[in-house]
Amino acid sequence: MNDTILKINNVSISFGGEKFLDSISMSIPQGRLVTITGPSGCGKSTLLKIAAGLIPPDTGTVYIDGVDIFNASRGSLFEMRKEFGFVFQDAALISNLTVFNNIALPLRYHFNLKKEEVEKRVYTVLENFDLREIEDQLPAHLSMGQRKLAGLARALVVSPKLIFFDEPVTGIDAIHRQKMIDKLIPLRDDPDITLIMVSHNLDFIKAYADHIALLYAGKLFAYGRRDEILRSSDPILQKIMSIIVDEEALIAEEVLGLLTGNE
């Protein structure tokens, strides 16, 4: 259960001559929910995409199940990814496919299933996520909450053992946020599924994360079990946490200011 499923070794990446991520190393244990958090712009989403093999780092390696994904052949990397799920911040549903076809896409592409079997699996997921009513809708007609749920449904339809999430509970209404959390809890409790999640939402992290990786200015400032991080007396760590809280408050303050006209 504590076997390492994903190992990041000394990963660095630069944009515009500036180091955006600097020598990040961490091991993700199997069957856990690991959250990557930190202030805005610290490189959380970039690290997540590097971990999933979507962005190649300038230096460093990433191993998934012992395979060096950036030195693996293009074909074998695509083969590996059929056992992963990735839920994007903006859902990234294929815009010219309906919700049904978006969810069916990885099944149709990777597995030689009969039409009835594809429909059965997709309808099971759609019903589980209360998405039957919007199965024929295109993504442009959906709310962000519905899109994110559909994105999670698409990731889960292939029964992945490793799922990457980019801010799954941010930017959606309270009802969909709760629905999303309700779907995440059973995944977190499944010992065969590993979740790696970028999140800015400290309430969510405090309640559900097994491990926390704290990034600051492109560096991995702290990584460990949730309680170790949250109960740490390190003043710098507490300051970083307070910046994350402040950002949430500031965003809320600015939104309120815009609404009331008191900027």
Add this chain to the structure above:
Amino acid sequence: MSRKKAFLQQHQTIRQIDRNSVIDITISYIYNYSMAGYFESFGGWFLSKVQSIIDFCAYKPGGYRINLNVLFKQVLFTGVDALPLIAIVALAIGGISIIQSLTFLPRFGGESFIGNILITVIVRELGPLLTGFIVIGRSGTAITTEIGNMAVSHEIEALESMGIDPIRYIVLPRIFGMTASLVSLNIYFDIFAILGGFLVSKLVLVTSFIPFLQRILESVVLSDLTISLLKGFIFGILISLTSSYRGFSVKTSSTEVPQMTTKGVVDAITALFLADGLITFIYYF
């Protein structure tokens, strides 16, 4: 207020990175659009496409069904939907060619060369070129815009994250669909251009269709048809490659999409003229 100040200070570094990114992007932009940069990046992209064509031929359960679906949609859009426009342009060009020919042919009793002129002007050159331009305007721009928008909305990344090769899923069906459409549209253009020529000839010279067609058929040689179809085939590959390449060149911003679409059109037109000149030179000299 102090919280706001602290927040802004903390983001100062990020703003600096953004400024440097703009400079970096500008330098890479200039490099990419210099000829050396263009051929280097296009060359690398082309090699990856060759690998994907090899992959495409490999067995992939389920994958073919989706690719064929995308291919049929491309044929429908590029080929079938373009039929009315191609017919109008071809009728007009056929008619205009005959009118212009009749302004000088009768001076030396050369009305009988009408067939040769139609074959030389339409089948060998104007047919493939004009069909190519229409396809660039209708479908090439659509491909660049579609792929560019997919890149901006992270759909390309989403495909990769699902283990679906975007080259295989998006590009290859478009290459096959566009090439098949262009070859077919080329034949269709030739037929309508000859029909347009006939209609004008009938008005001016009071010709009946059978003798007119006979003169055309006497003028045509197999090499004319071969060269016409070969041009359609090569133009189809060139247009789909340049349009797709420019679509994938879009990185983060939706403002890049129209810029790349324009670049795609310029690239495709340039490629068509170069290829046309080269093929004509090799074949007829």
